[in-house]
Amino acid sequence: MPNYFALIPAAGYGARMGNQLPKQYLTLAGQPMIYHAIRTFCESSQIKRVFIVLSPQDPGWKKYDWRAFSGKLSMLYCGGETRAESVLNGLNAAAGRFAIESSDWILVHDAARPLLTQSQLGQLIDELADDAVGGLLAVPVADTLKRSGPDARVLQTEPRENLWQAQTPQMFRYAMLLEALNNVPELSITDDASAIEAMGYHPKLVHNTSDNFKITYPQDLALAERIMQQRNQS
Incomplete structure (x- = not known):
C-alpha cells in the first residue's frame, strides 16, 4: 500500500499582506497561520509524515512551539526562489532522509490555506x-469573469462554463511529480497540477467548498x- 506524505512549501514572504513578517507566521486564532494546516495533516491517520519546506534563512520557525506535532513533523531548510523550486527541493530533500517510494502519494498544500478540514x-x-494521475481540490467558478486591458477597462466577458478555481492540497505520486517539476520550465508553472498537465496528463478535480481559500x-x-x-462554536 502506498504511503501519504504532506509537503507544505513555506519559504515565501507574502508581500501583498503588507507585513514584514512572513505570511505563514501571521497570528490566526492565537497561533501562527501555518500551525492550522500542520495540525490538520498531523491529526490525520492517513498521513505518514508532514514536511515543511523553509527558507535556509527562515526568521520565524524556531520562535514557536511545535512539539505537539513532533511525531510526524520534519523541517527541510531548502526553500527556493519560487514555489515550484521549493516543492522540487523539498521532494529531493525528503527522499534523502526518508524511504519514499515512487508510488507514494505527495499532498502539496499552501501554507496560507489554514482552513482545510x-x-x-x-x-x-x-x-x-486509485486514480492513475492524481488531482486536486477545486471549486467551480461561480462569478462572472471579465478580461481587462492595460487601462483596467473590460475587453470581454469570459465564459465560465467548465472553469474551476484550483485549491490545495494537490495530490500526485512522488515519481510523477518529481519528473514533472524537473522537466517543465518554471515560468509555465502556476501550481503543481500545471506541471503534471504539461506532461500531457489530466488531473482529477475533486469538488470542494470555497472556505478552503488562500489568505492573500x-x-x-x-x-x-x-x-x-464559528467552527469552534458549532
Whole structure:
C-alpha cells in the first residue's frame, strides 16, 4: 500500500499582506497561520509524515512551539526562489532522509490555506487513492469573469462554463511529480497540477467548498478568524 506524505512549501514572504513578517507566521486564532494546516495533516491517520519546506534563512520557525506535532513533523531548510523550486527541493530533500517510494502519494498544500478540514482532506485522499494521475481540490467558478486591458477597462466577458478555481492540497505520486517539476520550465508553472498537465496528463478535480481559500490580503485573515470562531462554536 502506498504511503501519504504532506509537503507544505513555506519559504515565501507574502508581500501583498503588507507585513514584514512572513505570511505563514501571521497570528490566526492565537497561533501562527501555518500551525492550522500542520495540525490538520498531523491529526490525520492517513498521513505518514508532514514536511515543511523553509527558507535556509527562515526568521520565524524556531520562535514557536511545535512539539505537539513532533511525531510526524520534519523541517527541510531548502526553500527556493519560487514555489515550484521549493516543492522540487523539498521532494529531493525528503527522499534523502526518508524511504519514499515512487508510488507514494505527495499532498502539496499552501501554507496560507489554514482552513482545510479533516473531511476535505479525507475526501481528496479517498477519491484519488486509485486514480492513475492524481488531482486536486477545486471549486467551480461561480462569478462572472471579465478580461481587462492595460487601462483596467473590460475587453470581454469570459465564459465560465467548465472553469474551476484550483485549491490545495494537490495530490500526485512522488515519481510523477518529481519528473514533472524537473522537466517543465518554471515560468509555465502556476501550481503543481500545471506541471503534471504539461506532461500531457489530466488531473482529477475533486469538488470542494470555497472556505478552503488562500489568505492573500489582510481582509482574508479577518475572514478566516471569523470562520474559525464559528467552527469552534458549532
